[in-house]
Amino acid sequence: MTTEKRYTPIISKLRDANLRPTRQRIALAELMFRGEDRHISAEMLHKEATTARVSVSLATVYNTLHQFTQAGLLREIAVEAGRSYFDTNTSNHHHFYFENDGHLEDVHADEVVVSSLPTPPGGAKISRVDVVIRVRQD
């Protein structure tokens, strides 16, 4: 019996992003990308890893989140100063922001019609349009 290697979709994703498929990256990716799309903070993910008996340092969680973002596997969202959320849904979409408890919910791109945009000054190029619908419960 020779050494076996499993090429899961996650490992392929990492390879494609030129990121070595380390134990930590694989575990974090599995935690984040299983199930539904999420909006997760670094501290939340670190706690989830700990709970799942995955030993990862907080620095590695931050490194991984940023590397994944750079690779297009995540999207970083800032709605409140002081904490970043990372969105596992990288498709074109928008958000409800619940001011009461600070959580985010997706709004499909076709539910918000931005039918006209200005031309950026100085020849700048639009990299993304974020629509945040701030809502209050009660």
Added chain:
Amino acid sequence: MTTEKRYTPIISKLRDANLRPTRQRIALAELMFRGEDRHISAEMLHKEATTARVSVSLATVYNTLHQFTQAGLLREIAVEAGRSYFDTNTSNHHHFYFENDGHLEDVHADEVVVSSLPTPPGGAKISRVDVVIRVRQD
């Protein structure tokens, strides 16, 4: 000669907001609201005050910015985690965010047509819709 009081527009604004017109609040308001609309951070304003020989503590700058925001004289904007901007333009409008240097520029409300919005879940009420057009120079 009796004690004289000048009721400038700024002092009236403060009185209307139930804020005592202290030396610090008046000076900060004068710095912020003279001239064009701006997107200013607490540290920027504190430095401006210092430069203008206005002695104010950083805590007071933060207190004042938050009180003004609460009173509707300012609007707080978060585009990057870690630093808040306060907008002296409280009318309905949107923003270009220059990813290179992190500065904001106004986009008039009528230059962005958001022609359709989803209904918030759970009977939540929309308090504001923020459109941030992220742009890159080159």
Added chain:
DNA sequence: TCAATACTTTAGAGCCGTTCTAAAGAGAGA
């Protein structure tokens, strides 16, 4: 006019999310 009162300011400590450092560890090509 002048206490009495309530509000405001302040220095400095503390907080918290995030980034840095530099040394140890692990993956991958040869």
Added chain:
DNA sequence: TCTCTCTTTAGAACGGCTCTAAAGTATTGA
């Protein structure tokens, strides 16, 4: 297996912001 490069890590450091509690100031109303 060897070597190189990339990765992880603990812990210190950082930066924006908030808190504390004590001193200062505006306002009220007698």
